[in-house]
Amino acid sequence: xxxxxxxLYHSYTNDDNYAVKDVNFSVKKGEIxxxxxxxxxxxxxxxxxxxxxxxxxxxxASIDGNNVKKSPNRLFNTIGVSFERxxxxxxxxxxxxxxxxxxxxxxxxxxxxxxLRMVGLENAAxxxxxxxxxxxLQRLVFVRSMINDPKIWFLDExxxxxxxxxxxxxxxxxxxxxxxxxxxxxxxHNMHIAEELCDNIALINEGEINLIDSPRNLKLKYGEKLIKxxxxxxxxxxxxxxxxxxxxxxxxxxxxIKKGKVETLHSQEATLEEIFIKVTGRGLK
Amino acid sequence: MLRVISIFKRDFKxxxxxxxLLYMMIVPLLLALGLxxxxxxxxxxxxxxxxxxxxxKEVIETFEKYGEVELYDNKDKIIQRxxxxxxxxxxxxxxxxxxxxVIEGNEQKETPGMxxxxxxxINRNDKGDLNFIISNIGYxxxxxxxxxxxxxxxxxxxxxxxxxxxNIIEEKENNTLNALTVSPMNxxxxxxxxxxxxxxxxxxxxxxxxxxxxxxHVNIFMILVLIVxxxxxxxxxxxxxxxxxxxxxxxxxxxxxxxxxxSASILGAVLLDSSKHFLLYWSPLYWSFMGLHGAILEIIxxxxxxxxxxxxxxxxxxxxxxxxxxxxxxxx
Numbered sequence: 001x002x003x004x005x006x007x008l009y010h011s012y013t014n015d016d017n018y019a020v021k022d023v024n025f026s027v028k029k030g031e032i033x034x035x036x037x038x039x040x041x042x043x044x045x046x047x048x049x050x051x052x053x054x055x056x057x058x059x060x061a062s063i064d065g066n067n068v069k070k071s072p073n074r075l076f077n078t079i080g081v082s083f084e085r086x087x088x089x090x091x092x093x094x095x096x097x098x099x100x101x102x103x104x105x106x107x108x109x110x111x112x113x114x115x116l117r118m119v120g121l122e123n124a125a126x127x128x129x130x131x132x133x134x135x136x137l138q139r140l141v142f143v144r145s146m147i148n149d150p151k152i153w154f155l156d157e158x159x160x161x162x163x164x165x166x167x168x169x170x171x172x173x174x175x176x177x178x179x180x181x182x183x184x185x186x187x188x189h190n191m192h193i194a195e196e197l198c199d200n201i202a203l204i205n206e207g208e209i210n211l212i213d214s215p216r217n218l219k220l221k222y223g224e225k226l227i228k229x230x231x232x233x234x235x236x237x238x239x240x241x242x243x244x245x246x247x248x249x250x251x252x253x254x255x256x257i258k259k260g261k262v263e264t265l266h267s268q269e270a271t272l273e274e275i276f277i278k279v280t281g282r283g284l285k
Numbered sequence: 286m287l288r289v290i291s292i293f294k295r296d297f298k299x300x301x302x303x304x305x306l307l308y309m310m311i312v313p314l315l316l317a318l319g320l321x322x323x324x325x326x327x328x329x330x331x332x333x334x335x336x337x338x339x340x341x342k343e344v345i346e347t348f349e350k351y352g353e354v355e356l357y358d359n360k361d362k363i364i365q366r367x368x369x370x371x372x373x374x375x376x377x378x379x380x381x382x383x384x385x386x387v388i389e390g391n392e393q394k395e396t397p398g399m400x401x402x403x404x405x406x407i408n409r410n411d412k413g414d415l416n417f418i419i420s421n422i423g424y425x426x427x428x429x430x431x432x433x434x435x436x437x438x439x440x441x442x443x444x445x446x447x448x449x450x451x452n453i454i455e456e457k458e459n460n461t462l463n464a465l466t467v468s469p470m471n472x473x474x475x476x477x478x479x480x481x482x483x484x485x486x487x488x489x490x491x492x493x494x495x496x497x498x499x500x501x502h503v504n505i506f507m508i509l510v511l512i513v514x515x516x517x518x519x520x521x522x523x524x525x526x527x528x529x530x531x532x533x534x535x536x537x538x539x540x541x542x543x544x545x546x547x548s549a550s551i552l553g554a555v556l557l558d559s560s561k562h563f564l565l566y567w568s569p570l571y572w573s574f575m576g577l578h579g580a581i582l583e584i585i586x587x588x589x590x591x592x593x594x595x596x597x598x599x600x601x602x603x604x605x606x607x608x609x610x611x612x613x614x615x616x617x
Contacts, residue, residue, distance in 0.1 A: 052467065053463055073469045073470070074469055076467055083464065087459055087460035087463055090459055091302040091303060091455075092295070092298065100295050103287060103288060104468035128302075
């Protein structure tokens with residue numbers, strides 16, 4: 001396991017009021033592991049402990065075999081961290097930000113301009129970051145985390161604030177990195193990105209992990225197969241969802257179909273959000 | 286080492302792109318120019334004469350008895366020289382072949398007065414010496430010039446520390462410290478990288494100020510030793526202001542408080558009777574000022590410089606020990 005966490009607790013107030021409690025999970029090499037949960041669930045706290053931004057108070061956590069409590073600085077040569085908040089030097093240009101950050105590593109780093117080109121920032125390379133839009137800053141932080149070509153990549157809400165086209169580009173880059181063997185730890189409250197990218201997902205709520213499984217297994221286990229039908233009755237158009245595990249509803253749908261009143265018919269799976277609500281009783285927002 | 290230099294270069298680049306920090310880098314030089322403009326001859330009380338080379342050797346020798354003599358080829362060059370900032374009286378011949386003094390008009394009264402008396406003496410062909418004595422208390426420079434120059438160097442040292450502080454505030458405001466924490470850079474490299482600007486900037490500023498004030502004849506090495514040792518307190522205070530202030534406004538407020546400490550140390554050293562100087566021994570800036578003032582007046586020996594450096598280092602160390610925990614916590 002490249003990331004291994006056992007019995008992790010953290011309290012910001014140094015008392016029993018834990019932001020994360022008894023968190024256990026492990027991530028295999030080359031896997032995209034998603035931490036899915038609403039704001040304040042403990043996603044970023046866990047990531048901060050793993051990356052050394054918060055001290056390990058209780059429990060065990062290791063990255064690539066190194067205990068995070070006393071991990072050597074050189075370990076960071078193999079780690080990349082993309083922050084949710086766009087934390088760049090605003091008075092430096094995009095390229096200056098990347099060039100400066102590349103000097104912090106002892107390993108061969110990637111070409112800054114090439115990285116900027118990957119996310120469509122090549123034309124803004126020599127523009128000061130203070131003139132960047134929110135989306136541009138987000139992209140700059142994202143590519144900065146790639147500068148050392150990390151083996152383990154921590155991404156915190158990587159598509160937040162991005163338009164669909166750019167978000168799709170970012171997702172493609174993430175998939176490509178995974179294909180090249182990078183292990184990715186992704187924290188998000190966006191079920192679509194989690195569903196699309198992750199091999200395994202941990203559903204975290206109020207500091208505790210409720211479930212860990214692949215998106216497909218979660219859907220099979222907790223999702224209800226539904227059929228969404230639009231049909232006419234007495235000249236009036238109606239929309240209704242029918243459960244495929246409830247006999248009464250199956251019979252009702254069959255009746256409608258037999259009468260030839262169906263206008264449209266779609267199969268529907270439960271979304272991760274629905275599963276999350278079902279498991280935690282709370283939404284993802 | 287590469288990381289340390291990169292941090293310094295980043296800070297410097299960022300500082301020159303910030304109007305307030307750029308101003309902090311320039312203001313000591315502007316003040317030095319002001320000092321130079323408003324106090325002609327601030328650096329020297331010796332009477333100086335710019336004399337036409339073609340005058341009799343005897344005349345030139347007479348002037349040499351009373352002051353410094355500079356020789357020039359013709360009247361135009363003498364006028365050019367007289368028009369420069371410092372006090373100097375030009376001596377040449379008029380149309381009637383008589384000695385005349387050329388003055389700019391803003392000189393201290395001793396300069397034209399002495400020139401006139403010497404000329405009068407030569408014209409009368411009086412062999413007796415003139416009864417014109419300029420006495421001083423052993424200093425070669427006016428107090429305004431020496432205190433002003435030493436104070437400006439202290440100000441530039443403290444502003445170097447403030448530049449560190451404001452760069453740390455920038456890191457905090459942009460949350461960039463987190464990005465550095467998840468890189469192989471360690472805390473020592475960060476502190477060293479951030480500190481360099483607090484030493485380099487005062488050194489460059491001070492050398493330029495000494496040049497502006499025509500003080501390059503002082504022992505520059507002595508001045509540099511004093512600047513480097515004094516920079517340490519500015520660095521400590523810069524880090525402290527950086528970690529205590531969450532934004533530039535708070536940084537400015539804290540800087541004002543700090544400047545009170547600077548002013549108190551300098552004013553105390555100047556105004557208090559030397560028997561009461563022990564009241565200022567707690568302040569590293571007192572030791573720095575005393576050393577720099579002595580070095581500018583050229584009345585200090587290396588052993589006295591050593592005492593001042595030691596005083597600065599001991600008091601800085603005490604302040605550092607008090608502030609250490611706060612700085613460490615603020616940077617983590």
